[in-house]
Amino acid sequence: MNYFDLIIIGSGPAGYVAALRGAQKGLKTALIEKESIGGVCLNWGCIPSKSLLASAQLLEKIKKGEEFGLTGVDFKEIKPNWEKMKQRAFKVVDKLTKGVQTLLKKGGITIITGEATPISSREIKVNEEIYTTKNLIIATGSSYETPELNKDTKIYTPKTVYSIEKLPEKIVIGGAGVIGIEFALLFSLLGVKVEIHEKNSQFMEYLDRDSHDFLTKTLKKSKIDLQLSKEFTIEDRSENTAYLSAISRKGNISTLNNLINQGLTVENSFIKTDLKCRTTLPNVYAIGDVNGKIMLAHVASTEGSYVIDTILGEEKDIPYDMMPFNLYASTEFASIGLSEDRAKEQGFLVEIGKFPLSANGKALADGNSDGFVKVIYEKKYGEILGVHIVAPNATDLIGEASLGMRLESTIWDIAATVHPHPTLIETFLEASFKAMGEPLHIT
């Protein structure tokens, strides 16, 4: 029978999580995917790019071999092998996507392969077959547009960057957003000369100003040529220069015309949703990038999980104001909540504590003490408003702040929590002490 309680279009981190949760809670669920299970994140996004970054980080560390007291090889001679790096990355991808497929199968979810065209909110056509559903979740994701700058020059996107065959001498990246910056730092670690064209006069201005300053310095130190107020242009046609466009993403809505005609509201290619991912059509939900709210995988999977509760009548708002933000590089950037400036703008009486990694024992022992932890709290109740971390594993360290803010912790709760020694996360404790005006390991 082609009749389901729930049909989900798209199997990225939004769609497959919704499918698993839906089936777990007793809904007869089908998941439609036209390309690869796992979507962009697993197949061409977060996971392979982080695998490449791991190679680059290892290379960076090996280069410090002598400094760390190792000998026996000429560390300077060690070079990246782009092809083998990619092979490793796709082994990781393979393992993960197979894992997700197994989970879906064990969950009793019907996987339908093909492009889905909704006829109405209840009937979905795939390969000339009609599937009927009570609830429809659209999780079709987003795509980078490839600008048509020049017919002769191949322009890669973050999705197709893996088809670059040989590591280029130089790469020109369009767009200084998170992904543009991540690729810039990655290629720079691999010894590629990097140039970024950003049409705006500022970049990533939503970062806290201390993190932003640190990032600007990092780009300079990595000799990345960030050109602001400059449109993405092709100036050098040499074979050894690659072009990567990470400019604007659009919602994947090309198959949704029927729904749009029936009242599905779309704004700038993104499906309009409320805080519960409900669209303007009853029983139709949009999760993940396609709703354009915050295009991050953990936002997508949070939506995927929460939307099932909403469908089952236990309505839940997505905590969009508590989403961690990560930037992956050799030294990572992570944050949650408000930046210092925003907190002040919103009228909070703000206290700030900042602790440098250079005063942390573990960071010094590891040989990478670049970075800091910055904690922002409001004075009245001591609630933590924002945490900004720059550290080698900042993206892992932010977890404690995320939990803390979810539970509306105060600065005193962090200060009263025992943090193990020696660890990098001690810096969170120290920053809290500092914010309270009672610093321990700095003055």
Added chain:
Amino acid sequence: MVFEFRFPDIGEGVHEGKILQWSKKEGELVREGDILATVETDKVVAEIPSPKEGVLVKKGAFEGQIIHVGAIFAILDTQNSSDNSIEESKKPLKEENAGVVGELETSNGFVMPSSGEGILEHDIENISLTSRKSVLATPVARKMASDLSVDISKVKGTGPSGRVMKQDISDFLTTSKIKDKTDEKPNEFTNLDLKNREEKNSNKTHPQTPSLEGALINSEKNSKNFLTTDDYKVEKLSQLRKTIAKNMTESHNIPTALVQDFAIIDQIVAFRDRVNQNRDERISFQPIFMKALAATLRKFSIVNSNFHPEKEEIYIFSSINIGVAVDTQFGLMVPVIKNVESKSIIEINKEMKTLVEKAKNRTITLDEMRGGTITISNYGSFGGVYGKPMILPPQTAIIGFGRVHQTPVVQNGEIVPATILPISLPFDHRVIDGATAGSFLTEFIKTLSNIDYFLVHI
């Protein structure tokens, strides 16, 4: 160190109490647990023990005076020092700040622990707990509750595992504020306190925790934060709404039983169609149903009655005056068609149209709404198959008509389509027995289902 002991929330929705007797004099040393005073509320007579040891510096109210929850009940000098400055602890509140004032005995002997989170302690570090009640709440919510004198145990948590979040505290305050505002009785304490809350709010020291702008984001922010007057509006009850509320509350006190069934009315439908064929002014179903009701009531006069329990008298009426519930823009009104038993269907039809019109433009007189012996609620015209209308006191029954619709029924062993009228009969079980109500409904259905029977009985 001076300790302000505020009148604790003793639960059960009690907001105030009357001091019956003080057990201690000003200047007297009070030990922790000593009874300070006996207080009477509308639900309990409670002895209020002292949460601390100290000298009773000042009583918050005289004997016979009313004291509100959260108001200062007594001021104690906990160190017997001459320094009377009230100290405020700058230290953070502890996780378990459930300061408790022992247990209170209710008037019916049921022992109810007081939650005590309504006490505002200035020196929380030193309070000793005689019992603890733990509430799952976030640190910020606890601090807010303590700051704003909210009893956190009364707040419904919406966070993970029912945890009380700061939003829940502000929602709780908003709700109680609306309640306070609509309360007719002046409530000095709450009004004062609300003023403080509003001031706090206008300082904007604590808006909702907001978002890092995230990558590429056009997140709709949940801007609903702390109390702002934009969050709700207060509507004063109109006189009509007050009357409805009073009648419905009174109705709720009637021990109401309910019986429901349906009548197959295809014959009535056909009859009405025939009648309406050559008429300019069409006859609606209602007058036909009313005639059938009147015919039935003649056989079951007990259903056509008023009950006055205070006099222990039932008034059984010979004339049949049927009230008709009418939805108007001002609220529910019930004009009464009098002497239905002696009027023709055409007359009733006409009279009803006039009265409904008058009710809708509020030109109806009080007399036209008085004297009902039974009422019909035609809720089905708005939707609903079976409902339970509320009896209009002092009447003893109400007839509810559901949505007239077609449905398959079994007749002579075959499934056939039929037009049915769902009927609900809530009745005052003090006056009407179940057997009577059932028989009445059966007779009413018989009259509605069979046109010949109808014609010879009306």
